[in-house]
Amino acid sequence: MSELFRFEFRRLFRRVSLYVCTGIAFLPALFIMLSTLMSTMMDGGSGMSREYYVQLIFMIGNLPTFVIIFTSIFGCEDYSKGTAKTIFSLGYPRWQHFVAKFTASNVAAALMYILIFSVSMVFTFFLPQKTFSANTAGEVNGLFGSSAPLYLIALQQLSSILAIHAFIFMFAELVRKTGIAIIIGIFAPGLVSGAVTVFCAIMNSITGAYDNFNYSETIFDKIMFFFNSYWLSFGTSGSVMNNLSGGMKFDHVLSIVINIGYIIIFGGLALFNMTKKEIK
Secondary structure (H helix, E strand, O other): OHHHHHHHHHHHHOOHHHHHHHHHHHHHHHHHHHHHHHHHHHOOOOOOOHHHHHHHHHHHHOHHHHHHHHHHHHHHHHHHOOOHHHHHOOOOOHHHHHHHHHHHHHHHHHHHHHHHHHHHHHHHOOOOOOOOOOOOOEEEOOEEEOOOOHHHHHHHHHHHHHHHHHHHHHHHHHHOOHHHHHHHHHHHHHHHHHHHHHHHHHHHHHHOOOOOOOHHHOHHHHHHHHHHHOOOOOOOOOOHHHHOOOOOHHHHHHHHHHHHHHHHHHHHHHHHHHHHOOOO
């Protein structure tokens, strides 16, 4: 199996798409860093916490989109080039091929995040710092700085990236078409979140006419709200990405646990697709 790992990692680091996606993902982060530095210099040297800057760069930089693009390319490449049959004919069980490929792809997604996080951390040392109180989150320009420790914020961000990676890797193994996988990865999470929001709004509207029943007070509505709050959407709706800026340690820990669950579920479904679906 070590041969498979060497094969996948060698193939990974030879992919031009890895460096292109990482480079493009870094550009918005660089722009945010420079604009933040200029803004800080112009307003007399006021600053925000290091946690705030790290979250700002992560949320606005839109790293998940570039993780989706690279994972779609890497996950579908064997099928789009017609080399999957050759790779599977090496004599190893398919689940071993999956473990090696999934691990290499996870490493790529993690490295993309670690690079941007590390650079943003270095950048924050050049900015004035203001620490938020232990129990509240400060608000600046409509965004929030978390009162959670920086390591917890980083773990939550990384787990979110890996959860999104597992989601798109699953669809890459299912559809095996790069373009379709990218479209699904970019739009599907937001559509799911939007559908849940619309459903709850319709139910609230329907039940609003009844005096003895209100949908918003039911346990089902609370479940839907919880799902939407910790779903994979990284758009403007309530989501894991927006919860990165939400505050307390419990929220961050809960998000990490849920993201690990997503990784296991989506990874398991991807394994099922690889081992059971016929290669054409």
